[in-house]
Amino acid sequence: MACGVVATHLKIFPGDSVIVKGKILSGCQGFEVNLGKDCDNLVLHFNPRFDCKGDVNTIVLNSRKEGTWEEEKRESHFPFEQDSNTMVTFTFDANEIKVKLADEHELCFPNRLGLDNIEYIAVDGDFKIKVLKFA
Ligand SMILES: CCCO[C@@H]1O[C@H](CO)[C@@H](O[C@@H]2O[C@H](CO)[C@H](O)[C@H](OCc3cn(Cc4ccccc4)nn3)[C@H]2O)[C@H](O)[C@H]1NC(C)=O
Numbered sequence: 001m002a003c004g005v006v007a008t009h010l011k012i013f014p015g016d017s018v019i020v021k022g023k024i025l026s027g028c029q030g031f032e033v034n035l036g037k038d039c040d041n042l043v044l045h046f047n048p049r050f051d052c053k054g055d056v057n058t059i060v061l062n063s064r065k066e067g068t069w070e071e072e073k074r075e076s077h078f079p080f081e082q083d084s085n086t087m088v089t090f091t092f093d094a095n096e097i098k099v100k101l102a103d104e105h106e107l108c109f110p111n112r113l114g115l116d117n118i119e120y121i122a123v124d125g126d127f128k129i130k131v132l133k134f135a
Contacts, residue, residue: 004124005024012118021131031125
């Protein structure tokens with residue numbers, strides 16, 4: 001498993017986007033991109049699962065508040081392949097986070113924590129990050 005990348009003290013405001021590009025490793029069971037205030041307060045946990053934790057080819061999305069996971073959402077649209085490159089764009093708005101996948105499919109997740117900015121990003125799992133771009 002690739003070791004993760006963590007970026008802190010960011011200043012991502014409504015209307016800003018974060019583009020994550022990287023390689024999904026061969027044999028990948030899952031990977032995740034976490035956005036929020038810190039590791040215990042995530043406005044979005046974006047977790048594609050190939051085959052782990054009881055999920056197969058499913059994107060699990062959730063928020064985390066003071067270290068406690070909240071209610072998961074699941075997405076069956078799964079345009080990811082092991083041993084291949086991908087790109088995911090996260091656009092932060094006051095009420096939601098828009099997630100655009102490599103095939104242009106879009107998901108939305110509510111800003112349950114009511115954060116007015118994002119200062120923390122962490123990428124983890126069987127994923128080799130190549131680009132973290134702020135737009
Ligand atoms: C049916 C009753 C049990 O429900 C299960 O409860 C599990 C524990 O809360 C849920 O799994 C957790 O879901 C969270 C999101 O809601 C996170 O995904 C939890 O994993 C966090 C985590 C990341 N990592 C590092 C990592 C990253 C990528 C791949 C491998 C490890 N280690 N732990 C993950 O352990 C799991 O999604 C949940 N399944 C369902 C169907 O609800």
